[in-house]
Amino acid sequence: MIVYLHGFRSSPQSRKALILARHLQQRGAADQYQCPALPPSPRAAARLALELAQTTPPKQLALIGSSLGGYYATWIAEKLGCRAVLLNPAIDPAHDLQAHIGRQSVFFSDDEINFRPEYIDELRELNTPVTRPERYFLIAASGDAVIDHRKMLSRYAGARQRLIDGSNHELSDFEQYVEEVLAFCRSEGGSGSGKTSVRGSGQ
Structure with a gap:
C-alpha cells in the first residue's frame, strides 16, 4: 500500500498525487493507493494519516509525503x-x-482553510528525530524557494538522497522521478543510503 500525504494548502487533486494515481492505475494497482484529504489541524491530519497507515503491515506500506506531508510522513x-x-x-x-x-x-x-494559531503547537508536537535513515528516500530540489534544500539534506543525512539541480518546491518535473519513487516503495525496508545528484529541468 502507498499512502500519499499532500502538503499545506494542497489536496488529493495535486499534480503529484494525480501522477502517482495514474502510474499505479496503469500497473493495475489502483487499489494499493490512498491519498486522504488532510484537515488543517496538524494533530488531526497526523491522526487520520496514522489510522490509514495502520491498516497495512509496515513491511507492505510506503508513505510519500510532499512538503508538510513529508513532515507528517x-x-x-x-x-x-x-x-x-x-x-x-x-x-x-x-x-x-x-x-x-x-x-x-x-x-x-x-x-x-482556517489555519489557527494553536496549530503551531500541534506542529511542534509532531517533531521527531530520524532514527533509521535507511528507511527514507529524500528528493530535494536546489531550486526550492520555500525550503532550503541544504536543511533537507542535513535532516535526512544517511538516507537515500536525490538532489535535483534546479526544479522548484512543487517539483514540476516529478514525473521524471516517479518510477524511482515507486521502485523504492516496492523495496522491502528501503534500498540503502547514498546521495545522487542530478540536473533537473529548472522549471
Missing part, C-alpha cells in the same frame, strides 16, 4: 517503522507557517 514512519519518500519535506513548519495563520485558499480547489 516522517512522524508516522518513525512510529510504524515503514518506508517513506519525502518530496521537498518541511523541516521546521512550526516556524515557517506562523506567517500563514488565518484563512488560506487551497490549491486545486475552491475551498478555504
Whole structure:
C-alpha cells in the first residue's frame, strides 16, 4: 500500500498525487493507493494519516509525503517503522507557517482553510528525530524557494538522497522521478543510503 500525504494548502487533486494515481492505475494497482484529504489541524491530519497507515503491515506500506506531508510522513514512519519518500519535506513548519495563520485558499480547489494559531503547537508536537535513515528516500530540489534544500539534506543525512539541480518546491518535473519513487516503495525496508545528484529541468 502507498499512502500519499499532500502538503499545506494542497489536496488529493495535486499534480503529484494525480501522477502517482495514474502510474499505479496503469500497473493495475489502483487499489494499493490512498491519498486522504488532510484537515488543517496538524494533530488531526497526523491522526487520520496514522489510522490509514495502520491498516497495512509496515513491511507492505510506503508513505510519500510532499512538503508538510513529508513532515507528517516522517512522524508516522518513525512510529510504524515503514518506508517513506519525502518530496521537498518541511523541516521546521512550526516556524515557517506562523506567517500563514488565518484563512488560506487551497490549491486545486475552491475551498478555504482556517489555519489557527494553536496549530503551531500541534506542529511542534509532531517533531521527531530520524532514527533509521535507511528507511527514507529524500528528493530535494536546489531550486526550492520555500525550503532550503541544504536543511533537507542535513535532516535526512544517511538516507537515500536525490538532489535535483534546479526544479522548484512543487517539483514540476516529478514525473521524471516517479518510477524511482515507486521502485523504492516496492523495496522491502528501503534500498540503502547514498546521495545522487542530478540536473533537473529548472522549471
